[in-house]
Amino acid sequence: MKIATFNVNGIKTRVHHLLDWLAREQPDVACLQELKALDEAFPHEALREAGYESLWKGQRSWNGVAILARGMEPVEIRRELPGDPSDEQSRYLEAAVDGVIVACLYLPNGNPQPGPKFDYKLAWFERFIKHAAGLFASGHPVAMCGDYNVVPTDFDIYNPRSWLKDALLQPESRECYQRLLKQGWVDSIRSLHPDEAIFTFWDYFRKHWERDAGLRIDHLLLNAQLAPCLVEAGVDRWVRGQEKASDHAPAWVRLDLSKLGKKPAAKRKKAA
DNA sequence: ATGGCATATCCTATATGA
Numbered sequence: 001m002k003i004a005t006f007n008v009n010g011i012k013t014r015v016h017h018l019l020d021w022l023a024r025e026q027p028d029v030a031c032l033q034e035l036k037a038l039d040e041a042f043p044h045e046a047l048r049e050a051g052y053e054s055l056w057k058g059q060r061s062w063n064g065v066a067i068l069a070r071g072m073e074p075v076e077i078r079r080e081l082p083g084d085p086s087d088e089q090s091r092y093l094e095a096a097v098d099g100v101i102v103a104c105l106y107l108p109n110g111n112p113q114p115g116p117k118f119d120y121k122l123a124w125f126e127r128f129i130k131h132a133a134g135l136f137a138s139g140h141p142v143a144m145c146g147d148y149n150v151v152p153t154d155f156d157i158y159n160p161r162s163w164l165k166d167a168l169l170q171p172e173s174r175e176c177y178q179r180l181l182k183q184g185w186v187d188s189i190r191s192l193h194p195d196e197a198i199f200t201f202w203d204y205f206r207k208h209w210e211r212d213a214g215l216r217i218d219h220l221l222l223n224a225q226l227a228p229c230l231v232e233a234g235v236d237r238w239v240r241g242q243e244k245a246s247d248h249a250p251a252w253v254r255l256d257l258s259k260l261g262k263k264p265a266a267k268r269k270k271a272a
Numbered sequence: 273a274t275g276g277c278a279t280a281t282c283c284t285a286t287a288t289g290a
Contacts (some may be wrong), residue, residue, distance in 0.1 A: 009279065009289085010278085010279055010280075012279095013278095013279075013280095034279090036279065036280060037280090038283085038289045042278075047278080060280085061279085061281060061287085061288080062279090062280075062283080062287090062288065062289085091290090095281055097287040109288085109289060110278060110290090111288090111289075111290065147290095148288095149290070163290085166290065167290080168290060190286055201290075203276090203277075203278095203289090204276080204277035205277055206275090206276055206277090207276095207277095208276095215290080217290080222287095244278095247278080247289085247290080
């Protein structure tokens with residue numbers, strides 16, 4: 001099973017990029033963020049013709065998330081992150097696809113910081129950490145995929161110098177991400193590529209794409225049930241190089257689900 | 273500190289993104 005996450009930066013202007021990408025890379029599950037469109041504008045018919053069933057949660061102008069599944073219906077589990085009924089922003093979807101729980105998230109950006117937007121980011125992150133603990137311990141295989149809006153370490157950015165005051169690099173943001181990982185989640189891309197600078201976002205300014213001046217902010221986290229299935233992870237950089245591309249490229253994992261439920265081979269005891 | 277670009281909508285101006 002291949003699971004991907006892609007911040008499309010506007011589904012209406014990016015639907016052809018999305019369809020081209022789906023046709024070429026054929027993910028079994030795709031988590032989308034930044035639809036920037038109301039529910040009725042979501043192109044579910046075009047996606048169905050391309051072989052994907054969709055679950056989506058739109059919002060006027062901003063945010064908006066979706067989960068696509070190839071050849072099957074994603075079974076909705078929840079449409080909002082628990083913990084704050086007054087939160088109206090469309091940033092979370094959770095579904096079951098072929099026995100795997102897939103969470104699609106769009107964590108708040110948090111700029112400018114300090115300020116109310118950064119406070120909202122951290123509050124959202126705390127709610128997410130709490131919910132993730134339950135998912136981790138659920139006993140089901142779980143993948144939490146999306147735009148986390150966190151650059152985990154200085155190794156995950158071309159150069160932190162001009163971003164030091166940005167919400168994506170703040171110690172508070174990074175501490176939340178580390179606390180999440182401490183629950184046991186595996187950061188798929190980093191675990192398979194520990195020594196490689198890998199980016200998923202290049203802003204539209206200053207020829208950042210042309211200079212490969214990127215950030216790694218889109219992440220796919222696997223719990224203890226699913227992590228043993230991880231065989232490959234990467235970024236579809238070619239998508240970012242297209243005309244009028246989103247500022248993000250899709251990131252993905254390939255999972256061998258035949259390894260589900262099998263305990264890892266017992267460690268051989270060292271001869272005394 | 274600002275801006276560079278791109279998206280959206282109450283669209284030629286403004287809010288948001290990261």
